[in-house]
Amino acid sequence: MVRSTLRVIALGAAAMWCSLVQAQQQIDVWPGDVSNNGVVDGVDVLFWGFAYQAPNGIARATISTDWSAQAGQAWQSAGGSGVDFAHADANGDGVVDHQDLNEAIYTNFGLTHGSAQPDDLPAGGSGQMPHILLLPVNTPGDDGDTLFIDVMLGTDSVPVQDFLGTTFEFTFNPQFVADHPDAIQFGLFSNAWIGSSPSETTIFLNKDLDAGSATVALVRQNNDPVSGYGLIGRLSIIMEDLTIVRPPAFLKFGIQHAVWAGGTQQLGPVRGAALNLPWQQLTSSAVLRTSTDEIRLYPNPVRNTLYLKDEDDLLLTDARVALFDQSGRLLTDYSPKVASEVWSFPVHHLPPGTYVVRITSGQRTCTKRFLKR
DSSP: OHHHHHHHHHHHHHHHHHHHHHHHHEEEEOTTOTTOSSBOSHHHHHHHHHHTTSOOOOOOSSOOOOSSOEEEEOOSOOOTTOOOGGGTOTTSSSOOSHHHIIIIITTTTTOBOSSOOOOOOOOOOGGGSOBEEEEEOOOOOSTTOEEEEEEEEOOSSSOEEEEEEEEEEEEOOGGGBOSSTTSEEEEEOTTOTTOOSTTTEEEEEEEETTTTEEEEEEEETTOOOEEEOEEEEEEEEEBOOHHHHOOOSEEEEEEEEEEEEETTSOEEEOBOEEEEEEGGGGOOTTOEEOOGGGEEEESSSBSSEEEEEESSSSTTSSEEEEEEOTTSOEEEEEOOSSOOSEEEEEOTTSOSEEEEEEEEETTEEEEEEEEEO
16 A cells, blocks of 8 residues: 555656646747847847757747747757757747748847847957948949948957857938838858858848848858958948938948857857948049059058059049048048159058058049058
8 A cells, every 4th residue: 555655656746747847848939039038130140040050849839930929849959048949940840941030030020029138248348349340342423323331340459259140230321322122232252251152151131221220140050160350241232312312421331239159159249330431422423433453552451651553553643542440530631742653651650450542533533441450
């Protein structure tokens, strides 16, 4: 009798334990909120990347990306982020793939539930945070012309270590950007250090033209971290006719809410950027662009003296040289008095960073970038 009673008690306790385990495995998934913090944003793309090559998990009873709490079971396969990979299976089919990215994160982007919590980022001093830099490439003028801005992540002094992904919000004044579905685009460079092929790096872009913002997310979907710094891609912006809309003295662009993901699937902050372009330089439709091969800029990187060598008589005529910092602020604007195939000017006084040189001669212009060490 005693043994029977003890056996019944043991079976009852085991049943209760199994019920508790099963109850703990039940979770609610809000399709697209992969980080499970109450809002769908660029960070969710990074968390999706963490789980992209995870083993298949438990499919939900209902396969849906509707914005509501979808009942499912935990996969019990969370990575270093601590968030269960079941949240990355946004459509509930038991597999983390691009359908979850395109059908849930993109569709439900910006939606919230409950009390949205900020992403957990370490404090970190400004000297420890990698930089994002915006570097203007050209000077569009006519209606419908496209402005190109290169994006640089990290510097030689503060490179990005164990990079798995990044996300940032590109901001602009919507009044001066064309109302067109493709008005804002982002493309990776073919030699981007973060990984340039589609099999290495996934690009996510969500635009809100009315609000003047575009969220970009880049994630190495193989969970193989890399370290480095330099140019990663190019933003293209189709501008309105600036001679008609009459913008202020400067067109302002910026980077905010920038985050990068490290090899341990943890997040870190990135220093944002601001770019102020004098709008008069964007409306000189009479200016003819010239090949950047006509001017050589050396040494690059440079410490003390920068040299400009003319390959096509651009410097031999009445030319002007303008020097801008990484925020688009004009530092120097002068016209050398002596014609020469090679011009030199000191840069030893400049703080380390990336700068832009624009040479204008007659109806031609040439823009070059250099790195000051």
